[in-house]
Amino acid sequence: MRSDSSDDDFxxxxxxxLSAPTISPSTDREMDKSASKARPVPAGxxxxxxxxxxxxxxxxxxNGAKRKSRSSVGQAVKYKEESDSDDGAPLAKRPRPxxxxxxxxxxxxxxxxxxxxxxxxxxxxxxxxxxxxxxQPLGTKLAQRKADIEKAAVKEAKALRADAKAKKAxxxxxxxxxxxxxxxAKPKKRQSNGVSSAKKTNGVKQEPESDSDAPIAxxxxxxxxxxxxxxxxPASKAKAVKDESKDNSEGEEEEEYRWWxxxxxxxxxxxxxxxxxxxxxxxxPYEPLPKNVKxxxxxxxxxxxxxxxxxxxxxGSMLHSTLNVENPxxxxxxxxxxxxxxxxxxxxxxxxxxxxxxxDFKKLDFTKIFEHYKALSDAKxxxxxxxxxxxxxxxxxxxxxxxxxxxxxxxxxxxxFRVEPPGLFRGRGxxxxxxxxxxxxxxxxxTINIGKGAKxxxxxxxxxxxxxxxxxxxxxLAMWQExxxxxxxxxxxxxxxxxxxxxxxxxxxxxxELKKHIDRIRADYTRELKSEVMADRQRATAMYLIDRFALxxxxxxxxxxxxxxxxxxxxxxxxxxxxxxxxxVFDFLGKDSIRFYNEFPVERQVFKNLKMFKKAxxxxxxDIFDRLTTSQLNKHLSSYMPGLTAKVxxxxxxxxxxxxxxxxxxxxxxxxxxxxxxxxxxxxxxAILCNHKRTVGTGHEAQMEKLGDRLKGxxxxxxxxxxxxxxxxxxxxxxxxxxxxxxxxxxxxxxIEKHQAFLVEELKTKIEKKFEKDNEKLAAEGKxxxxxxxxxxxxxxVGELEAKFKKENKTKKVEAEGKGPTVEKLTTAxxxxxxxxxxxxxxxxxxEGNKDVAxxxxxxxxxxxRLTVVFSNKFKVPIEKFFSKTLRDKFTWxxxxxxxxxxxxx
DNA sequence: TTAATCACTTAGAACTAGCTTG
DNA sequence: CAAGCTAGTTCTAAGTGATTAA
Numbered sequence: 001m002r003s004d005s006s007d008d009d010f011x012x013x014x015x016x017x018l019s020a021p022t023i024s025p026s027t028d029r030e031m032d033k034s035a036s037k038a039r040p041v042p043a044g045x046x047x048x049x050x051x052x053x054x055x056x057x058x059x060x061x062x063n064g065a066k067r068k069s070r071s072s073v074g075q076a077v078k079y080k081e082e083s084d085s086d087d088g089a090p091l092a093k094r095p096r097p098x099x100x101x102x103x104x105x106x107x108x109x110x111x112x113x114x115x116x117x118x119x120x121x122x123x124x125x126x127x128x129x130x131x132x133x134x135x136q137p138l139g140t141k142l143a144q145r146k147a148d149i150e151k152a153a154v155k156e157a158k159a160l161r162a163d164a165k166a167k168k169a170x171x172x173x174x175x176x177x178x179x180x181x182x183x184x185a186k187p188k189k190r191q192s193n194g195v196s197s198a199k200k201t202n203g204v205k206q207e208p209e210s211d212s213d214a215p216i217a218x219x220x221x222x223x224x225x226x227x228x229x230x231x232x233x234p235a236s237k238a239k240a241v242k243d244e245s246k247d248n249s250e251g252e253e254e255e256e257y258r259w260w261x262x263x264x265x266x267x268x269x270x271x272x273x274x275x276x277x278x279x280x281x282x283x284x285p286y287e288p289l290p291k292n293v294k295x296x297x298x299x300x301x302x303x304x305x306x307x308x309x310x311x312x313x314x315x316g317s318m319l320h321s322t323l324n325v326e327n328p329x330x331x332x333x334x335x336x337x338x339x340x341x342x343x344x345x346x347x348x349x350x351x352x353x354x355x356x357x358x359x360d361f362k363k364l365d366f367t368k369i370f371e372h373y374k375a376l377s378d379a380k381x382x383x384x385x386x387x388x389x390x391x392x393x394x395x396x397x398x399x400x401x402x403x404x405x406x407x408x409x410x411x412x413x414x415x416x417f418r419v420e421p422p423g424l425f426r427g428r429g430x431x432x433x434x435x436x437x438x439x440x441x442x443x444x445x446x447t448i449n450i451g452k453g454a455k456x457x458x459x460x461x462x463x464x465x466x467x468x469x470x471x472x473x474x475x476x477l478a479m480w481q482e483x484x485x486x487x488x489x490x491x492x493x494x495x496x497x498x499x500x501x502x503x504x505x506x507x508x509x510x511x512x513e514l515k516k517h518i519d520r521i522r523a524d525y526t527r528e529l530k531s532e533v534m535a536d537r538q539r540a541t542a543m544y545l546i547d548r549f550a551l552x553x554x555x556x557x558x559x560x561x562x563x564x565x566x567x568x569x570x571x572x573x574x575x576x577x578x579x580x581x582x583x584x585v586f587d588f589l590g591k592d593s594i595r596f597y598n599e600f601p602v603e604r605q606v607f608k609n610l611k612m613f614k615k616a617x618x619x620x621x622x623d624i625f626d627r628l629t630t631s632q633l634n635k636h637l638s639s640y641m642p643g644l645t646a647k648v649x650x651x652x653x654x655x656x657x658x659x660x661x662x663x664x665x666x667x668x669x670x671x672x673x674x675x676x677x678x679x680x681x682x683x684x685x686x687a688i689l690c691n692h693k694r695t696v697g698t699g700h701e702a703q704m705e706k707l708g709d710r711l712k713g714x715x716x717x718x719x720x721x722x723x724x725x726x727x728x729x730x731x732x733x734x735x736x737x738x739x740x741x742x743x744x745x746x747x748x749x750x751x752i753e754k755h756q757a758f759l760v761e762e763l764k765t766k767i768e769k770k771f772e773k774d775n776e777k778l779a780a781e782g783k784x785x786x787x788x789x790x791x792x793x794x795x796x797x798v799g800e801l802e803a804k805f806k807k808e809n810k811t812k813k814v815e816a817e818g819k820g821p822t823v824e825k826l827t828t829a830x831x832x833x834x835x836x837x838x839x840x841x842x843x844x845x846x847x848e849g850n851k852d853v854a855x856x857x858x859x860x861x862x863x864x865x866r867l868t869v870v871f872s873n874k875f876k877v878p879i880e881k882f883f884s885k886t887l888r889d890k891f892t893w894x895x896x897x898x899x900x901x902x903x904x905x906x
Numbered sequence: 907t908t909a910a911t912c913a914c915t916t917a918g919a920a921c922t923a924g925c926t927t928g
Numbered sequence: 929c930a931a932g933c934t935a936g937t938t939c940t941a942a943g944t945g946a947t948t949a950a
Binding site: 426476592594694766860 | 915
């Protein structure tokens with residue numbers, strides 16, 4: 001019954017390749033044809049880091065078609081203005097009808113650099129925790145475990161429902177149950193604020209100038225306190241602990257508000273009743289360069305208007321950021337803006353006031369500017385501590401008024417009260433606008449949201465706010481629109497605030513609620529994988545991917561003005577490759593242009609579907625899910641459970657996975673440090689699941705090498721010690737066997753000699769340093785320094801060491817060192833070395849496995865903090881070991897509501 | 907519908923503070 | 929006792945998804 005009927009079809013068809021609305025059995029069968037007899041790999045096993053090389057080349061495609069096709073049609077998008085001008089059809093924002101023609105748009109801009117530049121680090125051997133044993137590609141285990149976990153999930157869902165049926169009124173949630181408050185008290189949206197009605201123009205809203213502070217007038221309604229199910233106080237059964245005694249608020253002004261103990265709010269669309277704050281803090285004005293610091297053009301010092309100079313300093317002060325500065329798009333955008341401002345402000349002049357025509361970026365030399373700023377910051381760093389402290393105090397004083405606001409009478413921390421300073425926009429990945437000037441935000445652009453009765457913060461002298469509104473359905477205190485992309489910037493409360501905490505709590509409760517429905521949802525989409533309605537089949541397939549592989553929803557993007565990244569629903573032809581009989585290879589850039597590369601075995605039906613969605617004439621640039629949008633998907637999801645959207649799956653999967661990984665750990669009698677490591681290992685698996693990455697630092701390789709050398713050094717020392725044993729007691733060779741004294745094969749002679757040289761050198765510098773220091777000390781005490789002779793004397797040890805090594809190399813023997821060496825003593829020495837080797841090895845593996853995985857994001861956003869609290873309780877590991885101070889603040893609700901309970905479950 | 911707007915969460919990189927450690 | 933690192937914090941870009949407007 002899908003109604004993307006004619007009209008739609010027509011539109012789409014004309015734009016790109018669309019799959020048939022329905023699927024005939026024959027088509028279905030066709031997909032089977034090519035399937036070899038090969039035995040499918042069981043679904044759920046992932047193969048990470050498969051081949052990478054060639055496929056990496058996103059650009060080249062079989063037929064030479066460009067991957068990056070653009071919506072040629074009059075450069076689509078361009079809001080307002082444009083829309084009426086050219087091409088009557090406002091071509092959807094959705095790049096969806098992604099026409100591939102227009103491809104030879106080749107060089108109109110240096111954007112074409114796609115290949116070399118970005119493309120994430122090399123992933124040839126991406127992390128691999130448990131590097132140990134198995135040759136199985138990393139993800140495998142994870143996936144296997146995941147399969148188990150899923151099974152468990154189904155079971156639990158059933159149990160939950162049965163349970164619920166049995167005793168309807170007793171939800172199993174902890175704390176006051178949020179979720180099943182059911183008919184979903186829709187937040188009831190506010191309508192726009194003073195800014196509304198504005199239109200994007202070139203990506204930026206136009207001043208409506210409607211200003212004044214009139215707007216507002218929420219539609220306060222909101223389906224009245226919905227007939228809140230009878231369910232009285234949600235007696236949290238799991239955690240009886242909490243004293244239900246309403247918080248002991250005692251009005252205690254500064255006492256923290258234990259909202260998690262308080263009764264649930266009926267209407268959570270109203271975020272506050274009173275709100276007071278002091279607005280925003282503007283960045284300091286631009287400070288012109290000293291006379292002697294200039295920008296140079298073709299070797300000539302350039303004079304220009306301060307406004308232009310400021311822009312020049314934006315670039316000049318970031319020369320260290322080669323990634324940006326050397327990016328041609330960045331340069332181009334910057335240069336255009338720079339020339340613009342020059343033109344507007346009277347141009348550039350040489351020392352004699354003669355105009356300089358700046359037209360070649362390459363001739364600009366910013367180094368003097370860069371050095372100037374470098375010197376400034378160095379000087380700043382070098383200042384005496386007292387001075388720094390004084391400055392900090394001063395800064396704190398300035399900030400103080402903005403740090404907190406009064407929200408319903410309570411003091412709450414404000415998050416980002418600072419207005420973003422001007423600079424160059426640093427878009428990530430291949431952002432077409434990277435390098436454009438981000439202009440200074442003026443008070444006239446800033447809208448203030450504040451309580452009706454509250455005193456409106458005064459704008460900087462001589463200025464006024466764009467608008468002042470009193471929207472208590474919004475949580476932001478101030479807002480402005482940025483000029484580069486026209487994005488909104490909000491000043492909101494800090495993560496540890498009540499509102500944010502409540503939202504966080506709600507998010508996790510929502511994810512927990514999904515537990516109750518997951519089996520049904522999975523059963524449904526599994527069935528619908530075979531639907532003959534294309535739209536349904538695509539939806540089911542997408543759900544499968546989102547559920548199993550934690551893909552993001554994949555909203556449509558503005559191809560023209562944003563980096564090309566995708567999520568599930570926006571996957572394109574070239575992002576998915578199929579390997580018979582059932583392996584799907586994903587390779588695309590996701591959020592933040594982070595590469596997602598994975599090979600997953602999938603259920604055969606999913607494989608067939610994807611094959612079908614890629615069926616000719618589809619080609620590079622075409623949507624795989626051409627009959628699915630995120631809104632359709634989410635709409636469907638919400639039919640299972642109010643508030644269920646694609647995003648919830650990520651939270652659910654991450655927390656659920658963490659929960660089960662933790663449960664499986666054998667932790668009990670381990671030392672604390674190991675418990676922590678085990679926890680982190682689980683955390684890491686979740687991070688991998690969510691594809692949270694960090695760039696491996698440039699120094700990584702070198703660091704690893706250093707560690708490796710240290711490790712080898714230890715092994716060498718161990719060997720030497722054993723040889724000493726032999727020296728003490730030659731009979732040992734028989735007793736222990738020759739093997740015992742064998743040199744580790746990875747230590748070849750060449751390395752040994754290098755290492756010996758290193759040791760010798762090390763000893764030398766050590767002695768020299770010591771000598772110097774001793775002399776300084778003597779000098780300080782007014783005594784005369786030791787003569788150089790003394791140094792020579794001391795350095796004799798170096799020569800001795802060198803000689804010793806030489807001898808060892810020749811005789812292949814090692815003389816026992818130390819006083820009264822015995823086999824015993826040497827044995828303990830070896831044991832100690834072994835110990836150190838082991839810890840170092842672990843450390844190495846750990847670091848290698850961790851090099852490109854970021855644990856933080858999942859800890860902060862996806863893993864229900866209560867899981868961590870319970871783990872901490874259960875195994876007596878202080879919570880500080882898992883949560884930093886700020887995280888503890890952010891998760892106070894979790895820490896407090898769980899208390900010392902160690903039975904809470906996700 | 908579909909496109910546009912708006913609010914809020916999620917994300918990695920840049921920056922910083924505090925801690926070895928050489 | 930600075931250098932060098934790491935862990936923690938700040939910054940702001942880039943997503944998601946609800947609502948509204950046309």
